[in-house]
Amino acid sequence: WLEFAEAWGGKYPAIVRLWENAWAEFTPFLAFDAEIRRVICSTNAIESVNARIRRAVRARGHFPNETAALKCIYLAVMSLDPTGQGRKRWVIRWKGALNAFDVAFDGRLTAGRK
Incomplete structure (x- = not known):
């Protein structure tokens, strides 16, 4: 997760914020x-x-x-x-x-x- 934020956070801060806000809903999908x-x-x-x-x-x-x-x-x-x-x-x-x-x-x- 931190690698994604570091790589794309400067160029797309809104997407990083979206991922942070939706992370709790997304992680059960990975299970x-x-x-x-x-x-x-x-x-x-x-x-x-x-x-x-x-x-x-x-x-x-x-x-x-x-x-x-x-x-x-x-x-x-x-x-x-x-x-x-x-x-x-x-x-x-x-x-x-x-x-x-x-x-x-x-x-x-x-x-x-x-």
């Missing part, structure tokens, strides 16, 4: 397994899905009822994976993280499946 940290930090996929949904809704304009809006959103989400191969990739990508979550949180993820 998680690397797989869990990777999942927490990867918001690109979520933002991509949100952008696709916004684009579909904006292109449609208005909806006569809630069912029509939900149908539009459903079709936008289903078009993200038209071949159906996404689930296989999802399982491979998340398997390590799900195992790490299960270990870190004492089986709370699998408790409902028994």
